[in-house]
Amino acid sequence: VYMQEVLRQLKSEGYPVDETHFEHLSPCRFEHINRLGKYSFESSSAFDIGNRRPLRRPDKE
Template structure:
């Protein structure tokens, strides 16, 4: 994932002159990047768990080729909706989408 993709304002260029402000911007971008990586890791693990539970063999050797840095599913522009907590599973995650959804 390119961090510049997440930082779409100002075309990915820090326009702040003060070092403190530049540092704050960089820390915020790092936090956002880490959130995306964590989200992807948690949900990728859930997909693998569900596939195994469904009888689909998962070769652990292939996990080194999975990267949590994908971001095509992230809506960085436009409207966002937040799931009603009543619709979350017991582990407080939203349900996985299935192909064709």
């Protein structure tokens, strides 16, 4: 879901997004993704209307 949001954000900011590269995107390559263990979700008021946390903006940090 967040990858989709980042791609949507990049497109809206005018960055070129080549959809042929999408087949190479997978959250499984990130070590912080736990596919087999227990999950815990903290409730936060920082979520947007779609119940997603805001995207990080490295240029704003």
